[in-house]
Amino acid sequence: MNVMLPGSLSEALDTLASDGAAIPIAGGTDLLVHWPVHVEAHERTYVDLSRLDPLKPLGWTADELMLGGLTTYWDVIRDERAREELPLLVDAARQVGAIQIQARGTWAGNIVNASPAADGVPVLMAYDAVVVLESRRGREEVPLDRFYSGYKQMKRRPDQLVVGIRVPRRRYSYQVFEKVGARRAQAIAKVGLAITRSGAGWRVVAASVAPTIRRCPAVERLLETGTPIASPEALLPAIAQDVAPIDDIRSSAQYRTRVMARVLYHDLRDFWGKPG
Numbered sequence: 001m002n003v004m005l006p007g008s009l010s011e012a013l014d015t016l017a018s019d020g021a022a023i024p025i026a027g028g029t030d031l032l033v034h035w036p037v038h039v040e041a042h043e044r045t046y047v048d049l050s051r052l053d054p055l056k057p058l059g060w061t062a063d064e065l066m067l068g069g070l071t072t073y074w075d076v077i078r079d080e081r082a083r084e085e086l087p088l089l090v091d092a093a094r095q096v097g098a099i100q101i102q103a104r105g106t107w108a109g110n111i112v113n114a115s116p117a118a119d120g121v122p123v124l125m126a127y128d129a130v131v132v133l134e135s136r137r138g139r140e141e142v143p144l145d146r147f148y149s150g151y152k153q154m155k156r157r158p159d160q161l162v163v164g165i166r167v168p169r170r171r172y173s174y175q176v177f178e179k180v181g182a183r184r185a186q187a188i189a190k191v192g193l194a195i196t197r198s199g200a201g202w203r204v205v206a207a208s209v210a211p212t213i214r215r216c217p218a219v220e221r222l223l224e225t226g227t228p229i230a231s232p233e234a235l236l237p238a239i240a241q242d243v244a245p246i247d248d249i250r251s252s253a254q255y256r257t258r259v260m261a262r263v264l265y266h267d268l269r270d271f272w273g274k275p276g
Helices: 009-018 029-033 039-043 073-077 080-085 087-093 099-104 107-113 120-126 217-225 232-242 253-267
Strands: 002-004 023-025 045-048 058-060 064-068 130-135 138-143 148-150 161-168 172-180 191-198 201-207
Touching: 009 045, 009 130, 009 161, 029 107, 064 080, 064 107, 073 087, 073 099, 080 087, 087 120, 087 172, 087 191, 107 120, 107 161, 120 172, 120 191, 120 201, 172 253, 191 253, 201 217, 217 232, 232 253
Parallel strands: 002 045, 023 045
Antiparallel strands: 058 064, 064 161, 130 138, 130 161, 172 191, 191 201
């Protein structure tokens, strides 16, 4: 195992540019989960970002919250303004593993791990977050809902580093995060949902029901147009357009689809039939 320890962002970007196979690590929580069984990972080169202090803080402006590339879940949990304005970030952060994981794991790491069952990504996507990437070629920004192209595939080149996540500040009339798992704490989501309503419209984002975290435009259209929905089953055609669940060791496709329909229906029953 070869570990590089850059002392600056510039040095880190040089390392990634010179070694296309190098893997950036921050909290390391996703890496260590599979470490005992992924023996081939022991021979890789890792770029330890822990000394890049400018990427650690979160910051507020008049228009947005900027999460640094090394901002942890715990940083957000402790932030009073986040609890008031963007409570879904705190709700999701509190359900990511145990406190030890929350203290080390980063929002950027949750994004680039690209798990379809991630807890942090759905709420960021429901808030219209933008991923800020940097390399020796310059800086690029990608809306999070366009960041994934397939399972574990994303719009990040090997020489790019996530240096920030921009979250716009808006007034929300509705916000909810739901996670259905085998238990409440330290569980992987069987179905996850993040839903927001603001001046920008409805956002409905689903986890664990497709190869990637996915926005649900068909369900969003139902909410925007005020289409009457009389039962969870009435949502199934729209859900079928938006997601593609599978059978796996944690659950079945049928279970995921029906649970998603029931959670959506009951969370939003006050809005079905009322134009957005």
